[in-house]
Amino acid sequence: MKSLFKTEEIIEDILIRFSSARDDNFSLIYEFYMEISPLLLEKPFKEILLNHQMYSLPSFESIFRARRKIVAKNPSLRPSKIIQELRDENEEYYKFFSKND
DSSP states (O other): OHHHHHHHHHHHHHHHHOHHHHHOHHHHHHHHHHHHOGGGGGSOHHHHHHTTTTTTOOOHHHHHHHHHHHHHHOGGGSOOHHHHHHHHHHHHHHHHHHHOO
């Protein structure tokens, strides 16, 4: 659990410093990896993905979950209005799609 709390601290700091990380999951992942290990990003993406446990990396979902938790506590770290609207539209589409498949 200790690493989860550290993950949340890092994510919160990234969301404060980089508005792009609020709007884009890939930007958030990039900034997170840069924070924990800049040398990691010199490795091929495939190696990072296939050896994430060896590098003690949290899953993408854990990172996104931490972001949602932080944003729930601090709404000022939400994504831009445009991104929020796009996510809301996508959510409605996925709800429709899942019910009508």
